[in-house]
Amino acid sequence: MVSRKAWIWAYIAAGATYIATLMVVSSSGGAGALLYAAFTFASFAVIVGVGQMFVVTLGPGNVDLSIPASMTLAATLSLKFMATDGSLVVPGLAIAIGVGLGCGLFNFSLIMLLRIPPIIATLSSSFLFQSLAIWSNRGLRIKPPEVLADFSTGGTFGIPNAAWVALLVSVLAWCVLEKAIAGRWILATGQNKRAARLGGVPVNAVRFGVYVSCAVLAGVAGFMLASFSGGANLNMGTEYMLMSIAVVVIGGSSIAGGNSNVPGIWAAALFMFLIVSMLNSYGLGAGVRLMLTGLIIVSVVVLASKRGRRV
Amino acid sequence: MIGTQKVPIITLADVGVSFGAVKALNDVELTILPGECVGVVGHNGAGKSTLVNVINGRLSSTRGDVSYDGEQSAADFRNALLARNAGIRSVFQELSLCPNLTVLENYRIPYRNMPRRAWRRNAASAVRASLDAVFPGNAIDPYSVVDDLPIADRQMVEIAIAFSRRDIDARLVILDEPTSSLDGAIADQLLAYIKKFCADGGSIIFISHMMGEIFDVASRIVVMKDGFITQDNDARHFTRDGLVDAMGHVVPDTAEVTGAKRRQEFGPEVLRMENGLNARQGEVVGLAGLAGHGQAEALAQCFLARTSDWSASRDPAVVFVAGDRSRDGVMPLWSIMRNLSLQTLVEFSRTFLVDRKAERKVADEWHRKIGIKTDDLENPILSLSGGNQQKVLFSRALASSAPIVVMDDPMRGVDVGTKKEVYRMIRAEAEKGRTFLWYSTETDEILECDRVFVFRDSEIAAELQGDQITEENMLRASFEMQEAGQ
Amino acid sequence: DTSEKKIALSNNYAGNSWRQAMLESWGKVAYMAIEDGHVAAADAFTTSENQATEQAAQIQNMILQGYDAIVVNAASPTAINGAVKEACDAGITVVSFDGIVTEPCAWRIAVDFKQMGRDQVKYLAERYPEGGNLLEIRGLAGVFVDDEISAGIHEEVANTEFKIVGSVHGDWAQDVAQKAVAGILPSLPEIKAVVTQGGDGYGAAQAFAAADRPTPTIVMGNRRDELDWWKEQKDENGYETTSLSIAPGVSTLAFWVAQQVLDGKEVPKDLTVPFLRVDQDTLEEILAETPVGSVANVEYSLDDAKSLIESAK
Amino acid sequence: MSRDHLRILLPVLSLAILLAAVFYMQPRAMSYFGLNLLFNLAVPVVLATIAQMMILMVNDIDLSIGTFVSFCACITATFVQTDPVVGYAILFGAILVYAAMGAIIYARGLPAIVVTLGMSFFWSGMAVLVLPSPGGSAPDWLRALMTAKTPFLPVAIIAPIVIAAIMHYFVKRSALGVLLRGVGGNEQAIERSGWSVMGLKAFAYGVAALFCVLSGMALVGLATSADANIALRYTLLSIAGVILGGGEFTGGRVSPVGAVIGALTLTLAASFLSFLHLSPDWQIGAQGAILIIVLAVRLVFTRREALI
Ligand SMILES: Nc1ncnc2c1ncn2[C@@H]1O[C@H](COP(=O)(O)OP(=O)(O)OP(=O)(O)O)[C@@H](O)[C@H]1O
Ligand SMILES: Nc1ncnc2c1ncn2[C@@H]1O[C@H](COP(=O)(O)OP(=O)(O)OP(=O)(O)O)[C@@H](O)[C@H]1O
């Protein structure tokens, strides 16, 4: 079992990588710029990571592989709808959220009604979402409205706007998990679904809420990412499949469910960005970079673990 | 026995075990000779399971010496091996079969040096032989998967495996609450077998909260209290009341506890199920019959039909007390407090946030009321002894305001003192108008009920009321159709 | 006469605008060719994931379905050789394009990716004879095209005053490229130019803008949003660069080559198509022809194919 | 009929139905040549699925199978071809690394999903280092083995049958298999009986690695060469195969025969779709749809969960 404060290690790892990168930063403003960039890009990982965390907390076998496809579909449909028209930003966001809702509902009904194991259910639905995205827009890249692009690439009080959004999302998630009844229910369901049901937990509502909110967060992340990077791609978000799982687990959540951690997600997201920057900055090739990434992830996890086991 | 030159199978000298600050065992001196049947009694958390784990070598004692067959050994991890070679075998309090394997495959697991040739056939016949010897007339197929067996069958399998033939003969078999999910008839078969086993020179350590069973089989009784062995004497020196006193549970044994105080007046009918099961307000309804005859299913159905998968109610219609703790009750990663408050979260919280103060209040109240043996409710639930975990589950349900309480063999592993306390609480709650549905494998508990439904083959075979509620009537109703069918 | 022949397109990926344009071009030419009675069928198949193993299975299925020719855009130049060989052995004509295969029995319509890398650097060397620092954005590690373009770039850089100070993998995905560039920028000195593999230019430009660094000369990859951005910059401050990529319409060329082979024509095994290049002065013209959100494209007719085959002999 | 039998019935039926549909649409497939084409690429998938099954059997999950098979393929296409001794030594070392990973996962109580996720980056990096651009070539004997013209039934059919038979014996019949499944069913019970759960887990991981190595080699034998990304999809494919074959994520409930059939079904499902001539827009989605349909059929077979 990973210890309760496992995320300390993720922060240490992120900090160490940051410092190691700074060693080769040339310009004076480089340190700040790196941090700014790290927060910007970590934000997207945090938003999807929070959703994935809720899903993972539901217990073994629960993971949402449809995040990239939901992101793409939400981004494609909303950007197509807005068609660079700045006055349609709010309905555009509503569409992204609506698409997320739809994707989550679809996933949940596969899991609940057809009782398909979540990994496979979400994998299958991701193919369907991908097809929908292709069908709806044929891969055409439509620019986001000016205001939206400005917002998502800009910053407030020296912090990227994307990070503000992610911060809001993670504070909400933290409250749900630590303070709210719903959080207790999620944790209970993750440890022992049957016992939770017999203990008065509305397990279906819990699972419904978790899958739907994960997909909605993916929709929002897709919307923001598309606004940030100048349009929706069919292959946008591909890397967020592994990324979302990685930030959850490196961040110190027990994958067996029942024990989650929001601050750790931030650390892990920053770490995942900084490690790539560090290895790129040191001019290492892709092979070495991937290898070291893997080794560092494993070491962090091993270090964060408690020695020994219960009798 | 005095004068014979028997070598003790195991000797514990001044043994102590601590879990951090908790001293689970203190200054334990114990010697077990061949042919002895030692009954171990004690309140929940007295250290019985810990003692067992020291004897079978799974726990290293923090202090003192353990010697097998008279040979001294340092307390270390090799003890498990020594114990095995000395012919010591255990049936643990928490069932330890692999549910995904067949019965015969489970036989293979404790059998270290099993000959590999045609092992399936050999294993099947060994398990069969042992099952037949311990539980004559059972119909358990060695090829069936454990998961498909009812809990009573599983317990029978585990006991049979412990007594089965292997390369090293069983000399000391430790049974930690082996009868907790067996019904009376099957338990009697086990007791008879134990007597025979001891008469043939084997030894038994028998842990139980059923005083009747202890007096039935034990040649010697060891009383434990708070980690100490307080008495260790020939069984003849104890009386039932004396034993309960020795365990030191201070429960006022007032008259109102007994079944004689059964009420006759009840409120309107609050529950009726398709199979005819019904209950009135303020009534304690028992579900009896042989284990695995559909009582648990009926209870689950009653609970599930009256609660929702989709919403939690501030005033739930029914709450559930689990007997199979690890499967149906305990949240293993959580603290005692969180486990205790799960059911009532929506009841004591006014908003969608958890009201921590109210939670603490509820937990403290029940900690006191039901005597959960811990000094900090923030401790993990798994640090509690089995019986104390059960108390937490009890509190979880009783803390709720639900008018109907469904109990699935809830006293599994609860000590005598606490049982009485719980009976009293159930009575008091019933007086206040709560209705209880109570499935139990213990006749004593069924006798506490106002009305009893006897189950057979998932149907109600008899409804007993008032003076009809006797052990004899229940047994007759349980067996009737089986005999007719044969 | 090929009017009874059936041609299949085996495509390994449909997840970007280039591939979508490629499929669209194929669809157009297939429709016309069937209308005109050139072939009986020209079906397109796409695998669900960009994986050689899946594509190999797809090709095996096409063999079973009795196609006379298979046009392949391969996930790997070597990993589907087994399946391609099986197709050839079954008497099927295999024509590969863009992602070509090395199996000798197949035809290859290749773009010289190495040359594409070299041309980028050559253009930059003309602009900046004094050299400077280069940032290289690569594609997906372990993939043939990535390796070729990168090799071309590095070879040519050796002949110039340029120095590659940073190299990142953008996985040919806009958001990944942007992220990678943003991550490495703080550690880089002033960048004179960025060499890319197509589709990453706009992301790079955004990353530079976000880091408040002067915009270097970014070689573009013919995507409409890249061209748009270039046009914008050009109108604003006379920004100059070049843009080059393989045209998605090369699928139509592959189609006609397959048709010609089926027709019994003698066609050399290796054909080369030029890549489509957009320059400072052709920018407006090509921009006008490129649909919003898509890629600059040229499609080939039967006559184009015939003349290309002639010239290759 | 026991639950175990029911569990295997579904995969068998879905494979049979799919096969019937494929034969109906494409009678040509009903031949030695046709069967070989339909199934030969399933052989490495079958091997990878067995590897995943070994891991799921001990209650873990392996997200690095795809990259590890790719790595093995790269080694096979390079070192094993040019320098057999070095090549086999590397593969053997990789198996040891896997076994060590299993031991560490148990000893430190780590979530397997995280460690294997990390290792997937590691193997991927190693593969890129070994083979920066696609290439290499298959050892001749391997090529000959994978394309051998066996009498009556093609290799593509014989190999899965042999693999299923061996693994069925090993997992379901042998005394060691019982212990391994026991680890998945009730780790504590195994430990209480004095077995080293760490050793058993390491062993299970080692066997899984062995099958990954075989999968990589089979793949190279079929494809004639390798690249660093050649088998990435095997990770999800192998999980889907085990589940489709009636396995479960926890509790040590796996079926080697089911897993093999699951892998074959998945391969066949893709072929089935390409025979349908769907519009390119929907081809990807159809793969999802068919997975959903095949798994939804389980509803009919799995009895309603006892309680919930
Ligand atoms: N792993 C552990 N960590 C901490 N405390 C423990 C642990 N195991 C047991 N204890 C404590 O040791 C004491 C003795 O426990 P033990 O399980 O031996 O009781 P028991 O007599 O078997 O009770 P029961 O009748 O309820 O089974 C209890 O107070 C329990 O809380
Ligand atoms: N479910 C069952 N019920 C009754 N008998 C069975 C059942 N399954 C198998 N048997 C019989 O039990 C005998 C032993 O079966 P099995 O082949 O499994 O054992 P084995 O020969 O010892 O195995 P192995 O050679 O694999 O160690 C066989 O005669 C078989 O037909």
Ligand SMILES: [Mg+2]
């Ligand atoms: Mg105990």
Ligand SMILES: [Mg+2]
């Ligand atoms: Mg009992």
